[in-house]
Amino acid sequence: MFTGLVEETGRVVSVRKSAGAIRMMVRVKKCAVGLKKGDSLAVNGCCLTATQITRRTTGCDIAFDLLQETWTHTS
Secondary structure (H helix, E strand, C coil): CCCCCCCCCCEEEEEEECCCCEEEEEEECHHHCCCCCCCEEEECCEEEEEEEEEEECCEEEEEEEECHHHHHHCC
8 A cells, every 4th residue: 555655746648558558658757766667656546567767858757567457447
């Protein structure tokens, strides 16, 4: 269960469905500091694993690969 503080509000920049998963890309600034592939990040209270991190001068785009079950039962 998520018990931490909210550090920032990210923005969903893309959602792409494939045969095996749904890739959601979220743009953040503060949460990216020290984050590495495989780390978990709470997104709307649901812990998701970062599968790709694209660093930019204004922050980061973090990809999360979601199974249909996660997509269906979270908001």
